[in-house]
Amino acid sequence: MPHIPLPEHLPGITGLLEYSQDTAQPIRELTQFLLRGENTLSAGERELIATIVSHNNECKFCTSAHTAAADLLLGESKTCKIIKQDIDKAEISEKMKALLKIAKMVQKSGKSVTKEAIELAKNNGATDLEIHDTVLIAGLFCLYNRYVDGLASVTPADPGFYEYLGERIVNHGYNRLPQGYDHLKNK
Template sequence: MPHIPLPSHLPGITGLLEYSQDTADPIRELTQILLRGDSTLSQGERELVATVVSHNNECTFCTTAHTAAADLLLGESVTCEMVKKDIDAAPVSSKMKALLKIAKLVQQSGKAVTEEAVSIAKAEGATDLEIHDTVLIAALFCLYNRYVDGLASVTPTNPEFYEYLGERIVNHGYNRLPQGYDHLKK
């Protein structure tokens, strides 16, 4: 049960963002820019960063939601499962492996990111902007994970919910739906 009263038809982060739209607007805008804006990293690769960080923070809601989105964007479900278990064995580029390792370091602590980790990413072809965005996405998802779990937001167990949520993320991004979310009331 959530620690504060949240809209019962909106589990996870959506209910929290609806609870306080003033704080939600800048968070949503930043997330939209980072995960859906112009980038040399694909949307699927950026969702992998969100997935890895959420998985390592043990945030079930965010891990499941962003796994669903990444799977849709990548067109398969093997990659997400592999990056959660063993980045080195995952079917992603060497550059992406280095960036995902930086994301995992950010998840532990910003100070855990070493010059060596950054040098490896650069040697694998990562640009300064890709490193910057990886660190910022990882930090943002640490915020999201702690927000969702810190207020005990409802975490559905129904896989169909996350399939729908993944499709909503892929098709509408991170902006609030123009019509709101009343259509989700049961």
């Protein structure tokens, strides 16, 4: 049960963002820019960063939501499963492996990021902007994970919910739906 009254038809982050639309707006804009804006990292790769951080923060809602979105964007589900267990075994570029490792360091503490990790990413083709964006996405998802879990937002157990949410994220991004979310009251 959430620690504050939230819209019952909106579990997870959506209910929190609806609860306080004033604080939600800048967070949504930043998330939309970072995860769907023009970038040399694909939207799927950026969703992998959100997934690995959420997974390591043990935020079930965010892990499930961003795994679903990454799976859709990548067109397969194997990569997310593997990175949660061992990044090095994933069939992704060495650059992406290095960036995901940086994201995991940020998840622990910003001070955990080492010069060696940055050099490894650069040596594997990561640009300064890609490293910057990785660190910022990782920090942003630490905020989201703590927001969802800190207010005990509802975390649905039904995997079908996350399939729907993943599709919504892929198709509409992180902006508030123009029509709001009242249509979800019947689901």
